[in-house]
Amino acid sequence: MDIIKWSEKLMSMDDKSWQRHANPWSVYSRFSALPLISLAFWSREWLGAYALVPILLSLLWVWINPRVFGVPERTDNWASRGTFGERIYLNRHTESIPAHHLRACRVLQALSLAGVPVFIYGLYTLDLATLLLGNLWVMAFKAWFVDRMVWLYMDMKEARPEPEAQ
Known part of the structure; x- marks a missing residue:
């Protein structure tokens, strides 16, 4: 199962919501989701x-976040490029991407996922440090995964350009 593709379906992300999610306010404020949860x-x-x-x-915030901010005027920034890279990564089954990016993304996803039991245990036991x-x-x-998505986008933008305002 591809957890990213599954989460994209769960989030009901369409082209318009992806364009809005390329807004740096959307990307950076999304980091508030886990602490809010x-x-x-x-x-x-x-x-x-x-x-x-x-x-x-808090779960509504996760869903509404990519929709609440407007389409950015500029996309020549880390956050927007990370969003563009994520879209490329999501299409990796139909568009070939370099193997070194695939390996790195899988490792980063696994490492992130490995923290989920720690997170859940901390919530369950109400252990603040955990x-x-x-x-x-x-x-x-x-x-780190978003940063890798920026790298992926920069490597792939010639083959799959996204509109990038200057």
Whole structure:
């Protein structure tokens, strides 16, 4: 199973939402998602069953984030290029991409995914240090993955150019 393709379907990403997600505000604010989800689940200690409200709101933020910001005026930046690279990566089954990028992306995804049990355990036990470690782990490898997507885009933009404002 391709977790990125699955998440794209779950997110209902179309061309318009991808264009909006290329906005740096969308990319950078997306890094708030995991801490917000953490806080929402942690709120079960204070809110009990009402914690469902912040949990649902934090998950809504994950879904709405790529849609809430406008199409960027400029795309000659790290965040936009990372989004373009991710689109190229998502199409890797129909468009060939260099093997060194595939290997690196798979390793980074696996490393990020390896932090999820730490994150979940920290939430389950309400162990702040473990939860922070899980957040940092997942987010650091996600940021590295985005950086790899920039590299992929820069290597592939001649074969598959995206509109890049200057």
